[in-house]
Amino acid sequence: MSPKIDLSTRYLGLSLKNPIVPSSSPLSRSLSALREMEEAGAAAVVLHSLFEEQINAEQQRLDYYLTRGTHSYAEALSYFPTAPEYHTGPEEYLEHLRKAKRTLSIPVIASLNGVSSGGWVAYARDIEQAGADALEINVYFVPTDPDLTGSAVEDMYADLVAQVTRTVKIPVAVKLSPFFSSLPNVARRLVRVGARGLILFNRFYQPDLDIEKLEVVPHLVLSDSDELRLPLRWIAILYGRVGADLALTSGVHTAEDALKALMAGAAVAMLASELLHRGVHRIAEILRDMEQWLVDHEYESVDQLQGSMSQIKCPAPAAFERANYMKVLSSYGPDEHFARV
8 A cells, every 4th residue: 555645735824735726717717617626636726817907997887877967966976986985896706706615615716917006906805705715916917118117017016915915814925927137036025015925927928910910819828848947947946035935837737847846845836728728637637646756756745845956955056047057058969959859
């Protein structure tokens, strides 16, 4: 009989039975898909995102219909609050969250997608009251204004996170992009304003050009395991240096990918593309393969594995830095390429 392996981990103060967490995706819009993910072994689920634009659009529509015609009668102006005071938002998201909490026994993490601080952030409190175990802030922002400085972008992130963490008591994680001049500094700053977790990295979907129709077209490409390297490197660098739990997303498709994430220092490995491409049953297969690898390599728990290959514990820490850059380049030559082909 194989020895019992302890796959449990902790993320955002939550006790999880294993480190596999389906990330935010269209799958989480369906209660049946959420149930299937739990049955396959998911330790927690992240719901699809509620967007800042959705909340603001709802507020603007309500403001229009409630105030239309009020200027015809002076006394009517006092009937309704001003637009910023409206407590509105997509009720469908909250109801879906409530149903998910009633249906599942694993933690449910809600997701807010936005870029600015403002009244919409108060919606985080509604999410907390609907029962979310934690909240993920998915900051999807592409700075296109040449006059917008890097420090201004970092201020925007910090202000947003600070406002959300002041609004709710549940733990908050921030999904980051890799496009900062000093990612470790940004990470530490977000933790100082209240972030309990950092998720690396947000995948920015790139548009394509249709050269016949002369149009810019959306083009969704699912990830593959090659995309694991970028978040893997930065999690290994950040582990033990910021006071937050780390989650790796982008490129997790196999048990090997998940094990690498843990070795680098992640508390959980998040996946979506693999489930969208091959089905929710992949969670059970990945967990089975992870457990077998741990048995074969004489590990008793995930805890023994976590951070074992991070920069602060790696016997060759320069491999994560520029010191290894020239060595890597000089080690590659035409003979090696043709030998592989």
